[in-house]
Amino acid sequence: MPLSENINVFARVRPASPRFAEVEAVPSCVQTDPTTSTITIDNKGKKQQFQLKKVFRQNSTQENVFDDVGRAILDGFIDGINGTIFAYGQTGSGKTFTMLGVERSNECDLSNRGIIPRMVEDIFATLQTRHEKNPDSFKFILKCSFLELYNEKLYDLLLFKKDASITIQQQRQKIVINGATECEVKTSEECMKCLWKGWNQRKVAETSMNHASSRSHAIFMLTLITETVDGTVLNRQTSRLNMVDLAGSERQTHTNNVGSKLREAGSINKSLSILARVIRDLASSRTSSTSSSTPQHISYRDSLLTFLLRDSLGGNARTAVIVNIHPNLQFVTDTLSTLSFAESVQKVRNVTTINSTLTYFQKxxxxxxxxxxxxxxxxxxxxxxxxxxxxxxxxxxxxxxxxxxxxxxxxxx
Ligand SMILES: Nc1ncnc2c1ncn2[C@@H]1O[C@H](COP(=O)(O)OP(=O)(O)OP(=O)(O)O)[C@@H](O)[C@H]1O
Missing domain, CATH: 1.20.5 (Single alpha-helices involved in coiled-coils or other helix-helix interfaces)
Incomplete structure (x- = not known):
């Protein structure tokens, strides 16, 4: 039975960076109230309040964030429902910290590991427990892919060839990615190896293509196939989980970019502004859907990012968005723009279904x-x-x- 549900939007405020401190106390423009899930921005006396699904304060732990954001997506993924988690915010606001954690010599600092490593561990723990309980009636295959989207081109981070041609196709209501490496992983350690391999490859690309990872989008994808035998029926479920660390969303008027940097920034701005436009159109089509019978056209194909995430935005996926906030007053304009994006996203409704096919068992x-x-x-x-x-x-x-x-x-x- 399809289920209509809103995209859940969370805000996470990172600790103020001492780097930007001119005086002892860093001037902050952010106040949070976790009891009402509100965040208030004070722009030189002009206050604006935003209410989201949940607000994480500066002292929230990685575990707190995973429990509130990741668990529902994880449970759905294991039960055949597509899931997406993405982190949005300006450069340095904590997107990579939230999604991946702190890197210590190609491993995550354990207590600081982010959503992706925690998801991987819990997914394997749950699947393996189910398999051990019912070795004959429950089987699974898990595959991972890791893509980077830079300057409107997709790169395969699990492949050392630079010229891999990856294409995205829409087959009926489903987005299919052709040409990307899919590694079958049997343990969480194997899966984490792939993640780090891709992460290092991203750094190599960063140097060889002269771009910073903060200017590309990184998409770690898991595909799960489970087979459960119930009596004489075989239930085969397939689901995809996208975990996305987006490029920094800062406005270019704040930076001193010229030449190729400006073109690159234009391309990032293009994909993020199309993302924002798609979200706005989805949000407004929802509010106007009662008055108009013709569904509004949503231009997902205008950027590879929105085309790739089509299922997650108004489609068949359970989606959570974390907007990362830098509390320093000097970033107030970007913070307000991030929060206005958050307000639009939470109006978007997705329709999730369990992707399953039932067949009569061999007997x-x-x-x-x-x-x-x-x-x-x-x-x-x-x-x-x-x-x-x-x-x-x-x-x-x-x-x-x-x-x-x-x-x-x-x-x-
Ligand atoms: N909640 C947090 N607690 C502690 N440190 C944090 C937190 N959020 C971010 N940081 C630290 O702030 C710095 C910048 O964070 P991070 O790299 O995650 O930002 P980002 O949004 O991914 O930036 P970019 O867009 O440039 O990739 C890092 O050193 C990170 O460890």
Missing amino acids: VCNTLDETHKKNQKLQEEAENNRRNALAYLLRVQQSCLNTSISDVEQQFL
Whole structure:
């Protein structure tokens, strides 16, 4: 049964950075109230309040964030519902910290590991427990891919070739990615190896293509196929989970970009501004849907980012967005723009379904097959018996009653 649900939007405020401090106390423009889930921005006396699903304060832990944001998406993913989590905010606001955590020599600092490592661990723990409880009736396959979207081009972070051509296609209501490496992973350690391999590859690309990771979008994707046998029915479920660390959303008027940097910034701005436009159109189509019967056209194809995330934005996925906030007063304009994006996103409704197909289990097919064969054999036997009886009668009649064979045939055939 399809379920209509809003995109859940969370705000996370990072600790003020001492780097920007001119005086002892860093001037902050942000006040949070977790009890009412509100965040208030004080722009030189002009206050604006935003209410979201939940607001995480500066001292919130990675565990707090994972529990509130990740769990519902994780549960759905395991039960065949697509999921997406993405982090949005200006450069340095804590998107990578939230999604990945703090990197310590190619591993995550344990207590500071972010949403992706925690999701991977919990997904494997849940799947393996289910399999151990019912080894014959529950099986799973988990595959991961890691893509980078930079200057409107997709790169495969699990492949060391630069020229991998990845294309995105829409097949009916489903987005299909062709050409991306999909690694089958059997343990959370294997999956984390892929994540780090891709993360390092992103750094290599950063140097060789002369761009900073903060200017590209990173998308870590998991595809899960589960098979559950219930009596004589085989239930096959397939779901996809996208975990996205978006490029910094800061406004370019604040930076001193020129030349290729400006073109690059234009491209990032393009994908993020199309993301914002798609969200606005989805939000407004929802409010106007009662007055108009024709559904509004949403231009997902205007950027690869929105095309790739199509299922997650107004489609078949459970989606959570974390807007990361830098509390320093000097970023107040970007903070307000981030929060106005957040307000639009939470108006968007998705329709989630469990992606499953039911088939009769082999036993039933075998039984049916056997019954069919038995029936055929019985029919053949009956036919043979009939022909034998007829031949016998013909012989008896011909010899005893001396009548013609054709008369007998007409009588019996
Ligand atoms: N909640 C937090 N607690 C502690 N440190 C944080 C927090 N959020 C961010 N930081 C630190 O702030 C710095 C910048 O954060 P991060 O790299 O995650 O920002 P970002 O939004 O991903 O930036 P970019 O867009 O440039 O990639 C890092 O050193 C990170 O460890």
